[in-house]
Amino acid sequence: MRLLPAIALLLILPSITFAADLTQGWPQWRGPEFSGVAENSNPPTTWSESENIRWKIEVPGAGSSTPIILGDRVYVATAIETDRSKEGAPAEEAQADTSNDQGEQERGRRRGGRRGFGGGPSPTKYYQFAVVAYDRANGTEVWRSVLTEQVPHEAGHNTNTFASSSPLTDGDRLYVSFGSRGVFAIDFEGKKLWEKNLGTMQTRAQFGEGSSPALANGTLVVPFDHEGESFIVALNAKTGDEQWRQKRDEPTTWATPLITEYNGAYQVITNGTNKVRSYDLASGEIVWECGGQAQNPIPSPVRYKDDVIVMTGYRGYAIYSIPLSSKGDVTDSDNITWIGEDAAPYVPSPLLYKGQLYFVKSNNGIIVSRDAATGDVIIDETRLDGIRSIYASPVAANDHIYITGRDGETVVIRHGKSLEVVASNKLAAEIDASAAIVGDEIYLRGKHHLYCIAK
Helix, strand or coil: CCCCCCCHHHCCEEEEEEECHHHHCCCCCCCCCCCCCCCCCCCCCCCCCEEEEEEECCCCCCCCCCCCCCCCCEEEEEEEEEEEEECCCCHHHHHHHHHHHHHHHHHHHHHCCCCCCCCCCCCCEEEEEEEEEEECCCEEEEEEEEEEEEECCCCCCCCCCCCCCCCCCCCCCEEECCCCCCCCCCCCCCCCCEEEEECCCCCCCHHHCCCCCCECCEEEEEEEECCEEEEEEEEEECCCCCEEEEECCCCCCCCCCEEEEEEEEEEEEEEECCECCCCCCCCCEEEECCCCCEEECCCEEEECCCEEEEEECCCEEEEEEEECCCCECCCCCCCEEEEEEECCCCCCCCCCCCCCEEEECCCECCEEEEECCCCCCEEEEECCCCCCEEEEECCCCCCEEEEEECEEEEEEEEEEEECCEEEEEECCCCCCCCCCCEEEEEEEEEECCEEEEEE
């Protein structure tokens, strides 16, 4: 996957240099290049519940995080509700609260997730926060590691889950953040190596938590933006010891950072309602910052050549392409490469493929493509038949773009300057997690099931 053709090397610079064995996997949220691309892969473009499904297994609990793949294993983070109630809560009261939550979630699903909400009754049951390892060949559960059992303090958005942060690996160990429940490192047999408690998040409107950690040079970076005192922290990946911490003037943010190397130093790019900021990975000092984003940042940044591109799409649209050579506050300066303000994603992150950005408008099944170098619109806003609402981020392989809606429909389009739909594929699953592609296989995680799609 990392043996890129020369033209691709010019277009997509790697964010992080991985060990050789990681190049054949999907080691983190958005894949090995943090762009959503699987190079040298040729997965199917057509499937259904009865076609091109190598295996389908039920995952215990619920989650909307992306599975990661390394070697012959697939790793999934999940939150499993138990029958054990919080001390002092009558069993019948706990059951009533749970039933109400499930009813509200079901009504949210019938609405297609368009008019979601948070702030419902807080859970009263304990959840097991776990990582499950599966055999990549047949989907058999290899081991299950319960890292903590806690009662979540917030109900969360009706479309969110308590396992929405994706695991990641550096080839030495696995890392997973369950936010307010802790950050954990485990080995490849599920043994806990260390854990770090960063406090309790109070999220906007109790929408819940969702950003994933980022990793480079032996440093795990964890964002902690909420309605309290927000911060970003760097942990030693081997020990969990804190290396630096920076306060952030930001409300709740769900975006996962991008760590990328520029001129011999690593920058940590974090989006925010108030500003996009770049931190020096070694020291935590701000390298540059830029205002102008919309509210509730969720999409992750992507790198194109020597620029980083950030997007927000809630109560306004903002796309900024910012040079990594920037210094200080570049808000409203001539330093910005280009700006787009007519469409941007809300929940899904953009895909960067062969010099083109692919993304949806808000959470709708409306596709847009721009030239990553200039911002010029290549494919203007076009509705994709079969996709009404979308949370999953698009992925790409073998000149095809895969776009998965919340109702389980994946529309496959051909990469190019015009929109060509290749196929539409329906699964009987609610899918909010972004796909992972390894070799000639696609892994799609529904809220309760995991699929391996292969010819």
